[in-house]
Amino acid sequence: MRIKIRSIIPYLWFKFNTKQIILFIICLVIILIDIIININKWQNRFKYSNKNSKLLYLKTNELNFYNDPILSQRQFDIVLSYYSEDIDIVAQYIRYLKNISNIEKLNPRVIVYNKNSNINNQVLKLLLDADIIQLLPNLGREGGTYLYHIINNYHIIANHTLFSQAGVEGITDRGLADWYFDRLEKQFNSSVGYMPLVTNIMISNYDCDSHITGNFPRMSQLWAMLEQSLCPPGGQAVAFRGQFLVSSKRIQNRPLSVYKYIYDLITANSSHWLHRDLRSLIFKSTPDNPIFGHVVERIWTILFKCFKSDLHDRCRRRECACFDES
Missing domain, CATH: 1.20.5 (Single alpha-helices involved in coiled-coils or other helix-helix interfaces)
Incomplete structure (x- = not known):
């Protein structure tokens, strides 16, 4: 009709x-x-x-490769992995973090690792109002950056370190997202050992190395290496995206050799056998974006022993942390 x-x-x-x-x-x-x-x-x-x-992108050879040394331990460090993210949004993110009263009272130090050799380090430091800036080769994604920081500062690592990509999740025009602000202002204290800083939908349970969104066979091997046992069935909490807060106790509970071994794998050159791991037919593993980097993104909860399967539920109840023993 x-x-x-x-x-x-x-x-x-x-x-x-x-x-x-x-x-x-x-x-x-x-x-x-x-x-x-x-x-x-x-x-x-x-x-x-x-x-x-x-x-x-000012070209001045001396300033381009300017590096600050890290000489002392602090109460709280903010460590960012930067490549070419929007500089104004990153600067805004740092201001938001430093203005949280629970963090501000610890006089946080901002450490930026720049992985873009075309960027002027001195200018980057000025625009971000950072305390320390260092240039790193563009290898191993953000996981390589975090491991580099841990390895080179293992004995003077801050009491607590907030590790984050510069392309942050959890920022709005008005400030940090409610869930992010709540974790730092209401849930963080000196007893926190590890706290994921991602939305609840990015916290889920893997069956060793299997997940509905994709499988990562190297995860169960890393579990075996870290825990000295076969990976047990039943679910291990994973918080992916590369944003978390961790204490010096949790970091130093693992020997330095563990971090060095994982760092050597994540920054391996293109001929290394790890780059032949398959994730999909279209994904190509390269030194700047290795498939193993996506595995490391998912093992922080295991590395820092906060992998119990109730993590997602606890985060939903605003109890999103594992605590150090006093």
């Missing part, structure tokens, strides 16, 4: 009264205005970012 368009219009008009139509039009106008405002904000931010991005 064919319906004529002319017969539909009167039907719609009578179906919705004049008040409803006016309200609908007003809502449309408000939505359009909101879209225009947000587009302007985005354009302004993009222009500002472009300006700072140009500064980052």
